[in-house]
Amino acid sequence: MSDAATSPEWGEFFGFDEPYENQADAVEAALDAARDGGFLAMEGPCGTGKTMAALTAGATLVRGPSQFERVLVVTPVKQQLEQFVDDLRTMNAGLDDPLRGVSLVGKRDLCPYGREDLFGEQGVNDRCEDLRETTSGLVEGGEGHDGQRIEELTKLRSETPDDPWWNPARGRELAKSARADDPETLANSLSTAGAESPYVRHQPTAPADLADGQEDVVFCPFEADWYGRDKGSPVDFSVGAHSVVTSDDFLPAAVEAGTCPHRVQSVLLEHADVVVGNYNHLFDADTRPLLEGLLDESTFVVVDEAHRIEERVRGLLSDRVGRSTLVRARNDLSELVRQANQSKQAKAEVQEELAGRDVRLQDVKAARDFYADVTRWLDERVEEHLAAFDEYPEEDVEIPLREPEVVAPDELTRWAEGEGHTGGLWRALAAVGGAVEEALGDDRNCVCAAVGVIMGRWWERGHATYFREIELEHSPGDVGEARAYLGTYNPGLVQYNCMPAREVAGVLGELGGGVLMSATLEPIDVFRAVTGLDRLANGDEPRPVIERTYDLPFPEENRASFTVDATAFTARNRGDPGEDTRTRGEYEQVLRTVARSPGNVLVCMPNYREAAWAADYLRGVVEKPVLVDESSSNEATDDLKDRFFRGPGKVLVTSTRGTLTEGVDYDGDKLAACCVVGVPLVKIGSPRVRATRRAYGDAFGEDNAFEYALTVPAVRRARQAIGRVIRGADERGVRVLAGGRYVKGAPRSVYPYLGPEERAEFVRMTPEFLGAQIDAFWDE
Numbered sequence: 001m002s003d004a005a006t007s008p009e010w011g012e013f014f015g016f017d018e019p020y021e022n023q024a025d026a027v028e029a030a031l032d033a034a035r036d037g038g039f040l041a042m043e044g045p046c047g048t049g050k051t052m053a054a055l056t057a058g059a060t061l062v063r064g065p066s067q068f069e070r071v072l073v074v075t076p077v078k079q080q081l082e083q084f085v086d087d088l089r090t091m092n093a094g095l096d097d098p099l100r101g102v103s104l105v106g107k108r109d110l111c112p113y114g115r116e117d118l119f120g121e122q123g124v125n126d127r128c129e130d131l132r133e134t135t136s137g138l139v140e141g142g143e144g145h146d147g148q149r150i151e152e153l154t155k156l157r158s159e160t161p162d163d164p165w166w167n168p169a170r171g172r173e174l175a176k177s178a179r180a181d182d183p184e185t186l187a188n189s190l191s192t193a194g195a196e197s198p199y200v201r202h203q204p205t206a207p208a209d210l211a212d213g214q215e216d217v218v219f220c221p222f223e224a225d226w227y228g229r230d231k232g233s234p235v236d237f238s239v240g241a242h243s244v245v246t247s248d249d250f251l252p253a254a255v256e257a258g259t260c261p262h263r264v265q266s267v268l269l270e271h272a273d274v275v276v277g278n279y280n281h282l283f284d285a286d287t288r289p290l291l292e293g294l295l296d297e298s299t300f301v302v303v304d305e306a307h308r309i310e311e312r313v314r315g316l317l318s319d320r321v322g323r324s325t326l327v328r329a330r331n332d333l334s335e336l337v338r339q340a341n342q343s344k345q346a347k348a349e350v351q352e353e354l355a356g357r358d359v360r361l362q363d364v365k366a367a368r369d370f371y372a373d374v375t376r377w378l379d380e381r382v383e384e385h386l387a388a389f390d391e392y393p394e395e396d397v398e399i400p401l402r403e404p405e406v407v408a409p410d411e412l413t414r415w416a417e418g419e420g421h422t423g424g425l426w427r428a429l430a431a432v433g434g435a436v437e438e439a440l441g442d443d444r445n446c447v448c449a450a451v452g453v454i455m456g457r458w459w460e461r462g463h464a465t466y467f468r469e470i471e472l473e474h475s476p477g478d479v480g481e482a483r484a485y486l487g488t489y490n491p492g493l494v495q496y497n498c499m500p501a502r503e504v505a506g507v508l509g510e511l512g513g514g515v516l517m518s519a520t521l522e523p524i525d526v527f528r529a530v531t532g533l534d535r536l537a538n539g540d541e542p543r544p545v546i547e548r549t550y551d552l553p554f555p556e557e558n559r560a561s562f563t564v565d566a567t568a569f570t571a572r573n574r575g576d577p578g579e580d581t582r583t584r585g586e587y588e589q590v591l592r593t594v595a596r597s598p599g600n601v602l603v604c605m606p607n608y609r610e611a612a613w614a615a616d617y618l619r620g621v622v623e624k625p626v627l628v629d630e631s632s633s634n635e636a637t638d639d640l641k642d643r644f645f646r647g648p649g650k651v652l653v654t655s656t657r658g659t660l661t662e663g664v665d666y667d668g669d670k671l672a673a674c675c676v677v678g679v680p681l682v683k684i685g686s687p688r689v690r691a692t693r694r695a696y697g698d699a700f701g702e703d704n705a706f707e708y709a710l711t712v713p714a715v716r717r718a719r720q721a722i723g724r725v726i727r728g729a730d731e732r733g734v735r736v737l738a739g740g741r742y743v744k745g746a747p748r749s750v751y752p753y754l755g756p757e758e759r760a761e762f763v764r765m766t767p768e769f770l771g772a773q774i775d776a777f778w779d780e
C-alpha cells in the first residue's frame with residue numbers, strides 16, 4: 001500500500017503505489033458526500049481511475065466509523081464488472097484483513113440442471129421454484145409437497161422464527177438418496193462448469209418413506225443438501241483470489257459439494273463487504289429481492305456507466321405483454337372454469353379453494369371474458385392500422401393508443417370502460433390470477449398472475465409518465481393462425497416509461513449515499529435533473545450532491561481532435577443512401593480521409609442503414625479491409641470485433657447507437673482513429689419518443705424538453721465513441737466529430753453539450769483541409 005497517499009485515512013485501502021492526479025480528489029469527494037448522506041456525480045474519462053477511487057472510498061467507509069456496512073457496485077457492462085473484481089482483488093492483496101467480495105450472476109447461470117438443459121421446455125426460474133417448493137415440503141417432515149403452498153408454509157414458519165421449521169436430517173437423507181453410488185450411475189453423474197456433482201444426472205424422485213408413501217415426487221438434491229447444512233454453505237470466500245469470489249469460483253465448488261450454487265451465492269451475499277452486480281439488482285423490481293435486507297442506509301452504492309441510467313432503467317420499468325401471453329392467461333382461467341363445470345362436487349371444491357384467497361368463481365369468469373375481449377380488440381386495432389399499407393412494413397411498428405403530445409387516457413382503457421370492464425376488475429386481475437394458479441397447481445405453467453399484475457398497472461399508472469401503445473415486433477413466419485398479420489408480427493401491449501427520474505430517486509433515496517460515475521456525464525446539471533438527483537437534493541430531507549469533472553490525463557500531444565464543419569448530416573440534407581447529394585459528397589471526403597489513417601479505424605454512423613452506405617463507399621476507395629456491423633446477435637458482434645482486432649489495420653463501420661461504441665476497450669494498438677458522423681439522435685418521429693419529449697417538457701419546461709430527452713443522450717453516445725481511441729498514456733490517435741452541429745455557434749449546435757476539455761481541445765476544420773492535418777499528426 002502507498003505511504004504517499006494524501007490521506008492516511010484511506011491510504012491503506014488504495015491498491016496502488018501512487019494515486020493518479022485526480023484520484024485523491026475523487027476519493028475525498030466521495031467520502032465527503034457519503035458522510036453527509038449524499039452522492040458524488042463524477043465524470044472521469046479513461047485513465048481517471050474511477051473504479052479504484054470508488055472502491056477505496058467505499059472500503060474506508062465500511063471499515064471506519066460510519067453507518068455503512070457494505071458497498072454495492074452496479075454496472076451494465078460486463079467488462080466493467082470484471083474491472084471492479086480485479087481492482088478489489090488488487091486492493092485486498094495489500095490488506096491483512098481483506099474485504100469479502102462477491103460478484104453476482106443470475107439463477108439461470110447457476111442452476112446445474114438448467115445449465116445442462118435438463119428442464120425441457122419449462123423455464124429455469126419456473127422449474128427451479130417448483131422444485132424448491134417440493135423440496136421444502138419434504139424437508140419439513142413430509143408436509144407441503146402434495147398441495148400446501150409457499151404462502152402457507154411461510155405463515156407456519158413465521159410463527160416459530162427461532163425454531164427452524166426444516167429438519168436438517170431429512171435434507172441430508174434426501175440428498176443422499178440422489179447420490180450416484182454404483183459404477184453405472186457414477187459414469188453418468190451430473191456435471192457442469194467443469195465440476196462433477198455427487199448426484200445422478202436426471203432429476204431424482206424422493207424415496208417413499210420420505211414422501212409420505214407417495215411415488216414420483218421429484219425434488220432437487222442440491223436444495224435438499226442446503227437444508228441439510230442448516231441453510232449453510234460449504235463454500236466460503238477463500239475459494240476466490242484475495243477473498244473475492246465470482247461464479248467461476250463458487251459454482252464448481254458448490255457443484256462438487258452437492259449444494260445449490262444459487263443458495264451458496266445468497267449465503268456469501270449475506271456476509272460480503274462488497275457486492276458487485278448489474279443494474280437489475282438495484283433497479284429491477286423482479287431482481288431486487290435477491291438483495292433483500294441489504295438495500296438500506298447502511299449501503300454505499302457505486303453506479304458505474306451512470307450516463308446509461310435513463311435508458312436502462314426506463315427499459316426495466318416498462319412493461320410488455322404479448323398477445324400470445326394474453327391468450328395463455330385466458331386459457332388458464334378457462335381451465336379452472338372447465339374443471340368447476342365437471343360436477344357439483346368439483347364446483348364446490350374449486351369455490352372453496354378460491355374462497356381461501358377471497359376470490360369468487362364469477363371473478364374468474366369475468367377475468368376470462370376480459371382477456372378474451374382484450375385479445376379481440378387488439379386484433380381489430382392492429383388490422384385497422386395495417387389496412388393503410390399496401391404491404392406490411394418489414395420492420396417493427398408502433399401503434400400509439402393516444403396522441404403522444406396529449407396526456408389523456410389511452411384507447412384500450414377508454415374502450416374497456418365502455419364495455420363495462422371497470423377499474424375494480426382491472427385491479428383484481430392479479431389476485432384472481434394468483435388464486436387460479438394456486439388452484440390449478442404445479443402441473444400447469446400458468447401466466448395469469450403475472451399478466452394480472454401488468455394489466456393492473458396499465459389501469460393504475462399515470463398517463464403522463466407512462467405511454468401506452470401496441471408494439472408489432474417484426475418476426476415473419478408461418479404460424480398457421482386465422483389472423484394473417486400474425487404471420488408477420490408478434491403483437492403486444494406496451495406501457496413505456498417516458499421518464500424514470502422519480503423511480504431512480506426513490507431507489508437511491510433508500511441508500512446511505514454513493515457515487516454515480518461515467519466518462520460522459522456532462523452536462524451534469526442535466527444529468528442531475530433526469531436521474532432524480534435534484535429530487536434528492538431539494539427534497540424534504542435534502543441529500544447533498546457533489547459534482548466533479550476531470551480531464552483526460554494522457555498527454556495532449558498524443559491525440560489529434562477535430563470537429564468537421566460540414567453540412568449537417570440530417571435525413572433532410574443527405575437524402576437516401578442511393579442518392580448522389582452534395583452532402584453525401586462532403587462526407588465521402590471525410591470518411592476516406594479518416595479511413596486512410598494507419599491502423600484500425602472506427603467509423604460511427606447515425607444508424608445501421610447509413611453504416612451500410614458508408615461501408616459500401618469505403619470498400620471502393622481504401623486499400624484496407626472494410627468490415628460493417630449490423631444489428632445482430634451478441635455472438636456475431638463478438639466475432640466481428642475479434643476479426644477487427646486481428647491482423648493488419650482495417651476499417652470497422654457501425655452505428656453510433658450500437659454495441660461497439662460503448663463498453664469495449666480498444667486498448668493498445670486496437671484503434672488508431674474514430675470518426676463520428678452526425679448527431680446520433682433516435683428516430684424523433686417515433687410515438688414513444690414524442691411522448692417522452694412531452695413528459696420531459698412537463699417536468700423540466702418545454703424549452704428544455706428536446707435537449708434533456710434527446711440531444712444530450714445523443715451527444716453522450718458520440719462522446720463515448722470517440723472515447724474509445726485513447727486508453728493509455730502511450731497511445732496515439734485521431735478523434736473526429738463530423739458535422740456542422742458539432743461546431744461552436746452553428747445552427748442547432750451541440751457544442752455546449754461536449755465536455756469542457758473537448759470544447760477546449762477539438763479544432764474546427766473543413767473537409768478539404770482535414771487530410772493535411774491528419775497526415776501532419778501521423779508524420780510527427
